[in-house]
Amino acid sequence: xxxxxxxxxxxxxxxxxxxxxxxxxxxxxxxxxxxxxxxxxxxxxxxxxxxxxxxxxxxxxxxxxxxxxxxxxxxxxxxxxxxxxxxxxxxxxxxxxxxxxxxxxxxxxxxxxxxxxxxxxxxxxxxxxxxxxxxxxxxxxxxxxxxxxxxxxxxxxxxxxxxxxxxxxxxxxxxxxxxxxxxxxxxxxxxxxxxxxxxxxxxxxxxxxxxxxxxxxxxxxxxxxxxxxxxxxxxxxxxxxxxxxxxxxxxxxxxxxxxxxxxxxxxxxxxxxxxxxxxxxxxxxxxxxxxxxxxxxxxxxxxxxxxxxxxxxxxxxxxxxxxxxxxxxxxxxxxxxxxxxxxxxxxxxxxxxxxxxxxxxxxx
Amino acid sequence: xxxxxxxxxxxxxxxxxxxxxxxxxxxxxxxxxxxxxxxxxxxxxxxxxxxxxxxxxxxxxxxxxxxxxxxxxxxxxxxxxxxxxxxxxxxxxxxxxxxxxxxxxxxxxxxxxxxxxxxxxxxxxxxxxxxxxxxxxxxxxxxxxxxxxxxxxxxxxxxxxxxxxxxxxxxxxxxxxxxxxxxxxxxxxxxxxxxxxxxxxxxxxxxxxxxxxxxxxxxxxxxxxxxxxxxxxxxxxxxxxxxxxxxxxxxxxxxxxxxxxxxxxxxxxxxxxxxxxxxxxxxxxxxxxxxxxxxxxxxxxxxxxxxxxxxxxxxxxxxxxxxxxxxxxxxxxxxxxxxxxxxxxxxxxxxxxxxxxxxxxxxx
Ligand SMILES: CC(C)[C@H](C(=O)O)[C@@H](O)C(=O)O
Ligand SMILES: CC(C)[C@H](C(=O)O)[C@@H](O)C(=O)O
Numbered sequence: 001x002x003x004x005x006x007x008x009x010x011x012x013x014x015x016x017x018x019x020x021x022x023x024x025x026x027x028x029x030x031x032x033x034x035x036x037x038x039x040x041x042x043x044x045x046x047x048x049x050x051x052x053x054x055x056x057x058x059x060x061x062x063x064x065x066x067x068x069x070x071x072x073x074x075x076x077x078x079x080x081x082x083x084x085x086x087x088x089x090x091x092x093x094x095x096x097x098x099x100x101x102x103x104x105x106x107x108x109x110x111x112x113x114x115x116x117x118x119x120x121x122x123x124x125x126x127x128x129x130x131x132x133x134x135x136x137x138x139x140x141x142x143x144x145x146x147x148x149x150x151x152x153x154x155x156x157x158x159x160x161x162x163x164x165x166x167x168x169x170x171x172x173x174x175x176x177x178x179x180x181x182x183x184x185x186x187x188x189x190x191x192x193x194x195x196x197x198x199x200x201x202x203x204x205x206x207x208x209x210x211x212x213x214x215x216x217x218x219x220x221x222x223x224x225x226x227x228x229x230x231x232x233x234x235x236x237x238x239x240x241x242x243x244x245x246x247x248x249x250x251x252x253x254x255x256x257x258x259x260x261x262x263x264x265x266x267x268x269x270x271x272x273x274x275x276x277x278x279x280x281x282x283x284x285x286x287x288x289x290x291x292x293x294x295x296x297x298x299x300x301x302x303x304x305x306x307x308x309x310x311x312x313x314x315x316x317x318x319x320x321x322x323x324x325x326x327x328x329x330x331x332x333x334x335x336x337x338x339x340x341x342x343x344x345x346x347x348x349x350x351x352x353x354x355x356x357x358x359x360x361x362x363x364x
Numbered sequence: 365x366x367x368x369x370x371x372x373x374x375x376x377x378x379x380x381x382x383x384x385x386x387x388x389x390x391x392x393x394x395x396x397x398x399x400x401x402x403x404x405x406x407x408x409x410x411x412x413x414x415x416x417x418x419x420x421x422x423x424x425x426x427x428x429x430x431x432x433x434x435x436x437x438x439x440x441x442x443x444x445x446x447x448x449x450x451x452x453x454x455x456x457x458x459x460x461x462x463x464x465x466x467x468x469x470x471x472x473x474x475x476x477x478x479x480x481x482x483x484x485x486x487x488x489x490x491x492x493x494x495x496x497x498x499x500x501x502x503x504x505x506x507x508x509x510x511x512x513x514x515x516x517x518x519x520x521x522x523x524x525x526x527x528x529x530x531x532x533x534x535x536x537x538x539x540x541x542x543x544x545x546x547x548x549x550x551x552x553x554x555x556x557x558x559x560x561x562x563x564x565x566x567x568x569x570x571x572x573x574x575x576x577x578x579x580x581x582x583x584x585x586x587x588x589x590x591x592x593x594x595x596x597x598x599x600x601x602x603x604x605x606x607x608x609x610x611x612x613x614x615x616x617x618x619x620x621x622x623x624x625x626x627x628x629x630x631x632x633x634x635x636x637x638x639x640x641x642x643x644x645x646x647x648x649x650x651x652x653x654x655x656x657x658x659x660x661x662x663x664x665x666x667x668x669x670x671x672x673x674x675x676x677x678x679x680x681x682x683x684x685x686x687x688x689x690x691x692x693x694x695x696x697x698x699x700x701x702x703x704x705x706x707x708x709x710x711x712x713x714x715x716x717x718x719x720x721x722x723x724x725x726x727x728x
Pocket of ligand 2: 195225454457458613
């Protein structure tokens with residue numbers, strides 16, 4: 001039997017640097033744990049635009065559809081700000097999400113013990129924090145039609161459409177309830193049902209799926225504005241949060257920042273099972289392409305490496321190996337190894353991107 | 365000449381209690397500073413629904429249009445959760461905002477020195493914080509058509525429409541730039557121009573108004589997800605933030621929570637100037653109706669009293685009197701007077717809603 005395939009789309013900015021460290025980890029697993037992958041590389045985002053005039057070619061899209069898992073670095077950069085909306089780097093990422101139908105975006109917000117001091121929040125508010133945000137990723141205002149800039153009378157109007165069908169809500173709700181069962185057994189669903197009809201439908205469907213299929217899980221509902229507030233006030237009240245594409249974008253970024261370690265946070269975007277039983281899947285760090293530090297060996301590769309750990313767990317059923325990798329990272333942090341972004345105001349001497357990767361391989 | 369008119373819509377939950385304290389303050393100004401208002405009272409939200417079967421009658425709407433300023437307490441409560449969307453308490457508030465055309469919602473997030481310890485954020489991150497969020501309040505996804513729950517094939521779909529015209533963006537941008545000139549002279553505009561065409565138009569119009577009319581003000585742009593993140597990380601980087609209705613809802617709630625004192629935050633919603641030169645205006649606390657503590661004399665009236673201070677400043681050109689009131693509140697806090705919500709984990713003995721009001725009158 002052939003090895004499972006990994007398609008690496010390193011993308012822009014610090015993407016290629018951090019992905020270089022992931023490759024070291026993949027190699028280690030092949031050599032030491034006999035966990036071999038067929039790795040191939042391709043372009044996405046600005047890098048693809050520079051080479052092909054589009055942020056994602058049809059060929060790359062097809063390869064992503066065929067891969068057992070896709071690992072993505074980051075897309076975007078000021079160089080591409082002038083491009084038309086339709087070929088901006090982000091469109092490449094959004095096309096992957098949409099065409100692979102990756103409806104369930106898992107964004108853990110975890111506070112690493114060694115870094116608890118690093119948050120802008122008080123230590124007791126964040127120490128031990130471990131929440132999972134499940135963000136709907138293929139619908140809502142990101143993809144709804146009509147959309148565009150139109151002329152009405154003598155002025156322009158910008159229009160986007162928030163749209164959710166019952167089945168779109170149901171499938172992401174199920175994925176949140178399934179996750180909750182393996183964790184704290186609590187789901188909080190967030191929308192603006194007091195203002196938006198799409199939020200009313202969201203709340204109705206989540207409530208129905210819960211009653212019919214997941215009554216053992218504790219379910220609560222919160223308006224998204226109150227959710228933003230509660231995330232800042234007392235994030236530990238949450239276990240799993242399920243929310244739509246746009247609210248999930250803001251809330252998961254806020255939650256990520258709470259942990260004080262944006263350079264540490266991975267994500268998984270999962271779709272329906274493929275013929276081989278594995279879900280369609282794309283893994284990427286939550287951080288962006290950080291063009292200001294790109295190419296300087298300063299970037300923190302941990303978020304991208306943790307995204308590979310999520311791939312081990314969710315795509316390849318290698319939960320134990322994922323935990324091994326996560327523990328290695330915790331050990332390196334406990335030893336005081338820090339990339340520049342993890343140094344507090346006291347300073348200290350940072351390691352480079354590749355030194356951090358080497359230390360993690362050593363700890364493995 | 366007759367006195368300026370104030371319409372008080374106390375609303376639901378703790379609304380009537382906190383508004384009772386505002387009335388004490390209004391009386392004090394009439395007696396001691398010869399600043400007299402013609403005060404009248406009416407119903408909004410659940411209270412109006414209970415009396416008239418609608419969260420805002422046409423008569424009340426007309427009175428609000430005629431008033432020199434409207435003071436609102438809070439609307440909503442679990443009792444009304446079962447009501448149809450069209451008559452929920454919130455619709456009363458949204459109708460006021462829309463029909464009075466209150467496009468510019470000013471939400472200051474200020475950290476009171478005496479309360480800096482009370483935030484979930486570290487003291488150095490929030491001490492001295494003073495930002496102003498200007499939220500567009502009459503358009504966007506809150507009011508865009510089409511909206512509703514429709515049937516498509518054999519399932520339902522929930523739809524809302526995000527819509528902004530150039531002139532809607534321009535007028536709220538102007539109001540943000542004007543405010544910035546009186547403060548730190550910096551505006552940060554937030555949208556999702558990387559994903560939404562309405563965000564592209566937003567960014568274009570703000571940029572154009574800036575270049576043509578406010579080039580002396582420093583302008584920056586940020587994606588709203590990054591904005592949520594930066595608000596949690598280092599809020600003091602901001603002076604004025606301008607954003608749309610929905611982003612403003614989430615971001616202002618997150619910002620409010622940073623200060624650690626939600627019971628302390630006022631807001632002003634302003635429209636175009638009326639015949640007498642005063643803007644159409646509604647003032648309300650940022651907090652909700654808090655049904656869990658309603659009727660117990662526990663609520664903190666300060667947010668509502670500070671909303672009246674904003675009315676003095678923005679509707680009646682009484683900036684000095686507004687400052688007098690704000691200073692009185694600071695003094696009371698510095699003296700250690702606390703309602704229950706302002707007590708930290710150490711506890712202490714709280715004063716009641718009406719004792720807090722009395723203390724503030726004394727300090728005046
Ligand atoms: C890059 C951008 C299109 C993307 C989004 O808005 O979804 C990013 O912010 C994210 O959260 O993954
Ligand atoms: C009560 C509700 C309709 C309202 C809103 O969503 O605007 C509230 O959250 C606010 O921020 O004033």
